[in-house]
Amino acid sequence: MRHHIRATRRAALTVTVLAVAAGLAACGGAQKVSGRLDTTRHVAEVTSLGKRPHMVRSCRPGTKRVKHTSGRGSSKRTWYTTENTSVCSSVQKGTETYRRVDSPARWCVRLDDVGRKSRDDVWYRVGKSVYLDAQNLDSGDRMTFSPEHDGC
Incomplete structure (x- = not known):
């Protein structure tokens, strides 16, 4: 029975690993592409200004009650x-502007003569x-x- 459970787990792990590898290959992350350079393109970062709460540390005086003991047994005080x-x-004090x-x-490259017409x-x-x-x-x-x- 134990052997059957181990074999089932091993098969499930193998299927998972193969699925992840296929997913990476489909995304292009694991496969190399070779061809002739056609052109390049750089798409600049797009940002905008946003506002968020400005948090500051606020401290005020306070007190705390502290318990003291001395002695042992029945003579404990x-x-x-x-x-x-x-x-x-931390409290909000106004807002602050930040760049979002x-x-x-993105950096992109276009290739010709990759080997398959579709590519x-x-x-x-x-x-x-x-x-x-x-x-x-x-x-x-x-x-x-x-x-x-x-x-791209």
């Missing part, structure tokens, strides 16, 4: 004192380093990279 402390909390990223920057003239989203490498090449030079995503 207990007394209380009041100590001064600071009570702090609405759409992150020719397709935009690939790449990392900044691959984009900079493509900028240093001439149109028509061969290039191989792993795209982050199809489309």
